[in-house]
Amino acid sequence: MSLSVPADIEKEIDERITHYPVSRRSAVLPVLHILQRHFRFLSEDAVSWTAAKLGLEPIQVLEVVTFYPGFRQEAPGKVHIRVCRTLSCAMAGSYELLDNLCQAAGIDASRMGHHHPFAVSKDGRFSIEFVECLASCGSAPVCLVEDELHERVSPETAPDLLARYS
């Protein structure tokens, strides 16, 4: 199996690689970002494709993918929600928010763990991830739905939040 990367995406990647003339290895991170943006997650094939593209061993790419929690190795739901778990948000109720969101989306939160940082709803519409600080402590609790930041999300409003993306 191999990754089929659309021509425009590959063109964008090729251009980005030129920003790193000294070491192509440095281009791993931006290439992975472009691929994840397009495919929504980084499959094994995406890792191998990146390695071949940059003339690296696949393990050298996998090292980067597994280090950053921002890179997903499994397919997320149509709408990916990241709930902040760090101090301010935790104190302001983010654990409850997470529970409510999971319940509203029909997600089994017990499936989340170190090796599976997020869980996907059965219908595939939502996936929820409990993440470290989203850098908006003053407006806790916060969550990031795709690229949109939602501030002061009270746990009770979880169903309303999901409804806006349904």
Place this chain on the structure above:
Amino acid sequence: MADDLVNVQIDGTWHQFPKGTRMIEACRQAGVEVPHYCYHPKLSSPGNCRMCLVEMGMPPRPKPGEELTRDEDGRLPIQWMPRPVIACANTVSENLGIRTESALTKSCREGVMELLLINHPLDCPICDQAGECRLQEFSVEHGTGGSRFREDKVKKPKNVDIGPRVRLDDERCIMCSRCIRFTAEVADDPVLGFTERGSHTTLAVHPGRRLENNYSLNTVDICPVGALTSTDFRFQMRVWFLKEIESICTGCGRGCNTEVSSREGSILRQTPRENNEVNSTWMCDRGRLDFHYVNSEARLTQPLLKGSEGHRAVSWKIAVKTLADNLAGFESSKIAIIASARLTNEDLYLVRRLAQQLGVKELDVIARLGEDDGYLVAADRNPNSRGAALVLGLDSEPGSRVCGIRRDIESGKIAALLAIGEDLTSPEAGFSPALLSQLEFLGQIHHTANSTADAAAVVLPGATSFEKSGSMVNVTGRLQRLAPVVPLPGEAREDWVILRDLLQALDGGNGAGSSDEVFSLLAQEVSAFEGRTLAGISPLGEVLLETGETVPLLEREKERIAKGEIVG
């Protein structure tokens, strides 16, 4: 004081070292071992294990107008820095001070040990590394004996199949990264890496890749713990029961220096021994594992004579006499001798004497050519081609007469053949059993049963290179010594003993009493060996021939030393 030397105080005593010496090496030279895991002189120094932390001091910066006072020896005072430094990646400078036994250094080691052991399983009783484990040793030497960790240890993959010869236990890994650096920097096959960096850091290969290059087992040698173990050696023997003997590998013409470990007469493993003129600290997997044939069921253990009902065992005396009588019964022009470039110089010297005694002109060895792999494996897969050429006085390339000998057997010009240390039906030798059956007489001296022995009228059981003492000359012209590691099976004898007895049976004279004596006779007759003795050959060998040949791996290592990337 030479300009390039600097004065360094180590644990209160002053020493001199070349400028640029790593602190850890300076300490080692001064007889002080600084414990370390990630540092390896042949690899880059990432400084990630923190075990070599030491206290460092240097002269204080004087206040404006102030002059530092020197003591009677001319040393400046040392101001100790409040924080420790890693000794592996820092170099010495003038008037530097190092404390390896101070309270700060000790508490650093205790702390590092405690952290390393947090997630390490307490499975020493079933771990192959036990007994040669740095974590175990330093834990005793520098650890606290207890752990304050009450939480659950991180679970990681165990018994991971990362390659055909190496097994990985990720829970034992202390993330020193030596194996990763070896595969990337020395073997040029960077298949290993750390995934999930953080509290779950895991050594891994990519799902589609394997650690299967011909140098993979070196990672087992340099792994300071039991994370990487040899599939071949694991669970075979506790290392403290092993008897270790220095020898050389005979897998190819490189002659990598080795340490062969055995127990009760069985070889259990072979590991490389450092020799910076031959193999650095590495060796190839193929050569390393090429010892199992020593314990083979097919070993010849008794002298055999062929009769109407196949081979039967006879005494050495009868067997040797039969061989001598048979050979003496042929005109010298009808006899050929095919020896082996896997034999020692001493064996080959007696082959030379035998040929002289019988007046045999058709004398050669079997060539074994492969490809130079650009690292250590030499194109010449015989360990002693250079020795054979010198000792036998071959005037052409070793192996070049074999084709002619085959033709002469076919035409009937040669009627008697003695094969020593070679199976003539092997692909390299290229004699067919049909061709051998055309001979009136075939004699064989070899350690293992084979088709040549099947066809031979007289079969004398010889020794493998793990059972004989002697010397060989490697492809770069280095004379190196071989040591007997295990006793011979059954009635088998060292080849030089067999050849000496054969010579005695032919000429009635007295032969040499030891391989040392054979070497002395050789040194008198062959000028290249003049003035040398077998016992006098250093454990690291000595240059016998100036061949100008270089070892690709060593050349790359020298470049990296010159750049300061590695210590060497």
